[in-house]
Amino acid sequence: MRIVFMGSPDYAVKILDELNKRYEIAAVYTQPDKPVGRKKVLTPTPVKKYALEKNLEVYTPVTLKDDNTIENLKPDFIVVAAYGLLLPEKILNIAPCINLHASLLPKYRGASPIQSAILNGDEYTGVTAMLMDKGLDTGDILSWDYTEVGRKTSIDLFNELAVIAAKQTPFVIDNFSKIKPLKQIDALASYSPKIKKSDGYVTFESALIIDRKYRAFQPWPGIYCERFKINEMELIDTDSSNNEGEILEIGDGVVIGCKKGKIRLIKIQVPGKKEINAVDYANGKRLKVGDNIISS
Incomplete structure (x- = not known):
């Protein structure tokens, strides 16, 4: 069985690794190297790193419009x-194209399904194996599996769903001829947009929203307010009424009131400076219980 694999992040690596143990990987397609960090060092995707380590053939095209390689590989x-690129129709017609999408389709088509599940407080999320068509995550469903969201972060769910997808993919390939594809119900579809850095901005209006953003936006873009980035925090409650930004307690962290709910700041980072404990920040600013951490 010859497989052409297309993917880019760590989520895809676990799937590729499982496929590489079972089938012949004819080629790997992934995103081009991108500049990372302040020094803008060109860095390969996790999938490219894995492929090179395993001596797999790797391609990193900017577009697939003029690609003739895949057809010649006869997958x-x-x-x-x-992966990060839409597949043109000519590639979709070469062989069955199976997409492992990290949501329970038709929910959360698009770029950020895992983050969307956390942000919206979903009880469950999962992985859908889909037979790709010309649309964005609109193809027929081949298989799916689910897991509880609970208090998990996006990092937790990416790792968990990658394991699920890695088990699901060989099952779909080995049983492809027996599976009857199920059409998605477009009326039930929702869309998850690409995450922007500005999405990480939070106010002290709702502790619930802060907590969901904190768990959803790990490791990027993280969350931040007017004065600092919140690198580590805990949700205390979601129902109490407080003054926004008021310091309620300084001890094991700094407890901050929200219009609805409370959170505990543990580690923060002022722009241009190193991460510090929230208690040290409060002490350095000579803040006390009753002060406002935003306006002080």
């Missing part, structure tokens, strides 16, 4: 997991 299946 039995094309497996896609968080």
Whole structure:
């Protein structure tokens, strides 16, 4: 069985690794190297790193419009997991294209399904194996599996769903001829947009919203308010009424009131400075219980 694999992040690596143990990987497609960090060092995707370590053929095109390589490789299946490019129709017609999308489709089509599940307080999320078509995550469903969201962060869910997808993919490939694809109900579809840095901005209006953003936006873009980035925090409650930004307690962290609910700041980072404990920040600013951490 010859597989062309397309993916970019760590989520895709676990799937590729499982496929590489079972089938012949004809080629790997991933996003081009991108500048990372302040020094803008060109860095390969996790999938490219894995492929090079395993001596797999790797391609990093900016677009697939003029690609003729895949057809010449004569794959039995094309497996896609968080690749980052839409596949043109000519590639979709080469072989069955199976996408491992990290949501329970038709919910959260698009770029950020895991973050959207956390932000919206969903009880469950999962992975859908989908037969790709010309639309954005609109293809027929081949298989799915689910897990509880609970108090998990996006990092937790990415790792958990990658394991689920890695088990799900060989099942779909091995049983492809027996599976009857299920059409998605477009009327039930929702869309998850690409995450922007500005999405990490929070106010002290709702502790629930802060907590969901904190868990959803790990490791990027994180969350921040007017004065600092919140690197580590805990949700205390979601129902109490308080003055926004008021310091309620300084001890094991700094407890901050929200219009609805309370959070405990543990580690913060002022722009241009190193991460510090929230208690040290409060002491350095000579803040006390009753002061406002935003306006003081």
